[in-house]
Amino acid sequence: MIPHTEFSPIEFSGEQRSNSVRLTIARQEPVALRTFTPSQMVLARSSGVFHWTPEGRRLYDYSSGVLVANLGHNPVRWMQRFARYMGWPPSLQAATPPESSHESAPGKGTKLAGDEFFSAVTMTAYNAITPIEAEAVKRLVKNVQSWPGGKRLDTVMWAASGSEAVQKALWACLHRDTSRDMILATRHGFHGKKGLAGAVTGSESDHDRDMRVKFIGFPMDEVDDASRLQQPLDLTAYRNELDGLWNQFGRRLNCLITEPYLGGGGSYHPPAAYHQLLEAFCREHLILFILDEVQANFGRTGRMFAFEAYGIEPDFVVLGKGLGNGVPVSAVVGRGDVMSALKYGEASDTWSANPLGCAAVLATLDEFEATDVLEHTRQLTPLFLAGLNRLKETSLVAKVRGEGLVFGIECADCGELTSQQVAIEIVRAAYLGNDEGEGIHLLGPLAGNVIRISPPLVMTFDQARASLGLLAEVVSQLAERLRGAAVAS
């Protein structure tokens, strides 16, 4: 079997419609726009925990977008709330547009009558404010503060993507005291690719580093399998590293940013004692503690926010992804006394606090506050851990780690194939699915050989059992095929 590589054009036999979409995109967009995946699934439509291909095959979504659709895809109640917050009339969908094709759109002969509008919340409010923004900010702060560890978080700075919100959090901290110009970040973390978010991502050995950023260790080897979380973690080396940096740079250290667990870095979930050490260090030296929850927020860890799961009280949390369940919106929620160091316009942009994002946040908060989705997530955790651990029997999976409903399965070498190639083959096999064509949508591997499992939190127990069974089936069949190929060669 020849594993797909980054350089193979992606197409699958029998997928004419999907292949045509793939080809158009391959011709007119650079590959840089998306991370590599051997499946490049074309999502024709989606509902709940399922996606359908244009050919009509159904796949379980084990990604939730990329940890975005925590409440599932197109949830009816969420959508109704969202539309209501925006003031969209129910008649909107029912009405037939007079001209539905872009060929006959205004400008090509249609006379503008000036009456083709309805009255609702504006979709853009730059340099103005809206009541829906006030409602969203009030509700978000109230919710964040209602959880243990949230009491410092009293002010909101909106943004449109996670990396922008990370950047704004760091700007605020750096403005607080310009003589404190250095940032601590956890090594192999992921906070985004742009600006300061990129600067605090990765490690000192990556090229083009920002010299204001110093990296500190994050437990990885010690927590490389969920079973190892029972063993106490020796924090000495981590403490010594922090003390060493304080001795070297002292009051130049302004803030520390970390993720609750290393997501993009390969799904490493530390014991709470590690975060508590970071928090104590920050408090002792008046260093601001930023927890990047862009990935973890809104239930991923089985708690509304990960700061509760880890028993810490950050000065800032960065929120994104699941915050809008699919509508692009992000936010820094944190200490207003620090954010007030920024002057008019220093954190503004076109999309921040736009009403669409605010309506999405309100609808998402409504759902989390009115349902038992968090308890449900916690009940799914052992089921997933057991199902994923069973994959080790195939020898293609070496390690399983995670919490709530976010897991990483680390693949093993098999014959001639490296663990990274095995990971790619699993994603491909899951995409192709069983004999009936039912499959599982996985993201391309992260950190080389780790496959993330992060289905929507609303997956039912039956769907969880069925999809884990399907995953076991495709991975076992792949293992047999790979071993057969190794013997034959």
Ligand SMILES: Cc1ncc(COP(=O)(O)O)c(C=O)c1O
């Ligand atoms: C923890 C974390 N922070 C920040 C980001 C960046 O978010 P965005 O891609 O929306 O800029 C991500 C994205 O995966 C993330 O996982």
